[in-house]
Amino acid sequence: AQTVTQSQPEMSVQEAETVTLSCTYDTSESDYYLFWYKQPPSRQMILVIRQEAYKQQNATENRFSVNFQKAAKSFSLKISDSQLGDAAMYFCASKTGTASKLTFGTGTRLQVTL
Amino acid sequence: DGGITQSPKYLFRKEGQNVTLSCEQNLNHDAMYWYRQDPGQGLRLIYYSQIVNDFQKGDIAEGYSVSREKKESFPLTVTSAQKNPTAFYLCASSPGQGSSGANVLTFGAGSRLTVL
Numbered sequence: 001a002q003t004v005t006q007s008q009p010e011m012s013v014q015e016a017e018t019v020t021l022s023c024t025y026d027t028s029e030s031d032y033y034l035f036w037y038k039q040p041p042s043r044q045m046i047l048v049i050r051q052e053a054y055k056q057q058n059a060t061e062n063r064f065s066v067n068f069q070k071a072a073k074s075f076s077l078k079i080s081d082s083q084l085g086d087a088a089m090y091f092c093a094s095k096t097g098t099a100s101k102l103t104f105g106t107g108t109r110l111q112v113t114l
Numbered sequence: 115d116g117g118i119t120q121s122p123k124y125l126f127r128k129e130g131q132n133v134t135l136s137c138e139q140n141l142n143h144d145a146m147y148w149y150r151q152d153p154g155q156g157l158r159l160i161y162y163s164q165i166v167n168d169f170q171k172g173d174i175a176e177g178y179s180v181s182r183e184k185k186e187s188f189p190l191t192v193t194s195a196q197k198n199p200t201a202f203y204l205c206a207s208s209p210g211q212g213s214s215g216a217n218v219l220t221f222g223a224g225s226r227l228t229v230l
Contacts, residue, residue, distance in 0.1 A: 004156075033217045035218075037221075042223070043223065043224050044221065044223050045221035046221075047220075050218065091156060095217050097217075100162055101147065104157040106154060107156055
């Protein structure tokens with residue numbers, strides 16, 4: 001069974017600063033995918049970034065990047081130049097190649113202050 | 115624009131009543147999912163369907179039922195057997211296995227169910 005752990009219930013960052021959200025996962029599969037989803041106050045889940053486990057290069061999407069440490073089973077999200085619109089719940093999720101479902105962590109609430 | 119439409123956005127139910135949440139997608143996705151979200155617990159899978167006329171139980175299927183008669187539609191019925199139905203429900207879809215983007219879920223805006 002897969003598990004995803006987010007140990008930071010809440011984080012805070014000042015506008016324009018950088019913040020890192022932590023995520024660890026556990027799977028016995030070699031073929032898997034990792035995701036970060038954002039849930040703003042509207043509650044619509046939005047894909048932020050994804051990483052295929054077979055790729056060594058860390059994924060990057062504009063101000064969002066990941067630090068994928070396969071041996072440590074760690075998948076942290078770095079948000080650079082934080083903006084007020086980044087305030088949301090962030091969920092880490094994993095999916096094995098053979099599974100049909102995503103397994104989610106419990107989320108990290110990110111506050112962005114002026 | 116392609117997307118997923120969930121309705122109603124808010125729903126109130128008396129104890130003992132069944133209610134059905136609607137989920138419609140025009141993304142031509144093969145797979146559809148229902149997740150439940152409770153505070154502090156992330157998202158938990160209720161049911162999923164990879165093809166029309168077929169569906170499987172997720173982690174918390176007890177007290178719920180689904181149907182998949184059309185590719186575009188995957189309604190969820192919350193029955194009176196569900197002991198604690200008050201929650202936020204999210205529907206999602208993805209391309210079929212083997213398709214480009216098969217591992218990426220697209221979500222609807224959700225439905226909030228409150229039992230009075």
